[in-house]
Amino acid sequence: MDILYFAWVRERIGTDHEKVDPPGNVRDLRGLIGWLAARSAGHESALSDTSRLRAAIDQQFAELDAPLAGAREVAIFPPVTGG
Amino acid sequence: MIHVRLQAEVFDVGAELARLDALGGGGVASFTGIVRGDDGLTELLLEHHPGMTLAMMQALAEEAAQRWNLLGVVVIHRHGALAPGAPIVFVATAAKHRGAALEACASLIDRLKTQAPFWKRETLADGGQRWVEPRASDDEAAARWLRDGG
Numbered sequence: 001m002d003i004l005y006f007a008w009v010r011e012r013i014g015t016d017h018e019k020v021d022p023p024g025n026v027r028d029l030r031g032l033i034g035w036l037a038a039r040s041a042g043h044e045s046a047l048s049d050t051s052r053l054r055a056a057i058d059q060q061f062a063e064l065d066a067p068l069a070g071a072r073e074v075a076i077f078p079p080v081t082g083g
Numbered sequence: 084m085i086h087v088r089l090q091a092e093v094f095d096v097g098a099e100l101a102r103l104d105a106l107g108g109g110g111v112a113s114f115t116g117i118v119r120g121d122d123g124l125t126e127l128l129l130e131h132h133p134g135m136t137l138a139m140m141q142a143l144a145e146e147a148a149q150r151w152n153l154l155g156v157v158v159i160h161r162h163g164a165l166a167p168g169a170p171i172v173f174v175a176t177a178a179k180h181r182g183a184a185l186e187a188c189a190s191l192i193d194r195l196k197t198q199a200p201f202w203k204r205e206t207l208a209d210g211g212q213r214w215v216e217p218r219a220s221d222d223e224a225a226a227r228w229l230r231d232g233g
Contacts, residue, residue, distance in 0.1 A: 007130055007202035008214045056200070059135040075132060075200075079217040082160065082201030083116055083172050083192055 001068075003036065005046070006077035009053070012046035022068075029055050030064040032074060047076070054079055084155035084177075087144050089137045091163040094173055099157050103177035106154040112184035113175035114192045120167030123208035129162045129171070132200040136160075139199045143191060151187035153178050158191060160199065190228040197225040 004017050026035050030050060037047040047053065055062055056075040068074070084106060088094075096115055103111045118127045144158045155177040165171055174191045178184040203215040 004132070006132065006200070007204070056132070056135060059132070059138065073134075075135070077132075077200070078202060078214065080197065080200050081203045081215045081217050082199040083196035083221075 001071060002073045004073065004075040006075065009046045009077055013040070013042045026068065028065055028067050029057070029062060029074070032068060033064070033076065036076075052078060085141070085144050085148055086155070086157045087137065087141045088159045089131065089140065090159065090161060093161070093170060094159045096170070096173060099159065099173060099175055103155045103157060103175055106177045108154040108177040108179050108184070110179075110181035110184040111175060111177045112181070112188040113173070114188055115170050116172035116192070118165050118167050118169045118171050122205075124167055124205050125208055126206040127165045127167075127169075127171070128204040128206070129160075129165065130202045130204070131160075131162045136162075136200045140195065143194050143198065147176070147187045147191050150190075151176070151178060151183040153183065153187055156187070156191070158195070160195065160201065162201070193221070193224040193228060196221045 001020055001022065002017060003020055005013050010016050022032055022035055026032050033047050033050055033053065037044045050064060054077055055064065057066060057071045058073050100111060100113060140158050140160060144156050147153065148156050153176050157175045159173040161171050174188050176184045176187040204212055205215060206212050
């Protein structure tokens with residue numbers, strides 16, 4: 001599974017993408033974020049407060065309780081600020 | 084005519100408006116967003132999702148074109164490093180009558196702010212950097228268009 005990070009999430013983790021193979025008990029976005037947070041101090045700093053995070057599965061915005069089922073790409077980022 | 088672009092380069096407002104003027108409608112409305120130099124800002128960096136941002140801009144433009152029966156719509160958003168005074172976003176709409184053109188233009192810019200995946204990082208005169216936080220007023224402005232039947 002490809003994970004993409006943007007904005008301050010990317011800066012704290014120190015990379016804009018990584019390839020991961022989460023275990024079978026990681027079933028939804030919230031579970032994935034919790035599992036990723038344990039990978040490094042930077043991950044923990046970026047991912048521990050999920051109220052500040054938004055996400056997309058295969059390039060569609062998704063709620064944090066959305067199931068991962070078959071997801072190829074997950075993007076994790078702060079709320080968007082365009083325009 | 085639906086024309087959507089995501090680019091680093093500056094855009095030519097006159098040329099974009101001329102496309103819409105030529106469509107035979109009775110009204111063309113436009114909005115140009117400019118980088119503000121508040122708080123000693125020296126640079127605004129626009130980050131985007133390479134696969135998702137243009138697709139979302141396209142979807143919003145198509146939705147507006149259908150809802151307001153537009154003759155044409157242009158949406159251009161820049162990415163990368165921008166200086167104060169630089170144009171950052173452009174939305175323009177052409178319709179048979181002014182009401183549809185004005186409403187569609189206002190709706191598009193409100194929804195771009197809250198639904199297109201862009202993130203802004205400000206660099207200030209002392210070299211400090213901060214990511215822009217979303218404002219509740221932006222969410223309310225975008226939600227208004229959904230409540231009103233979008």
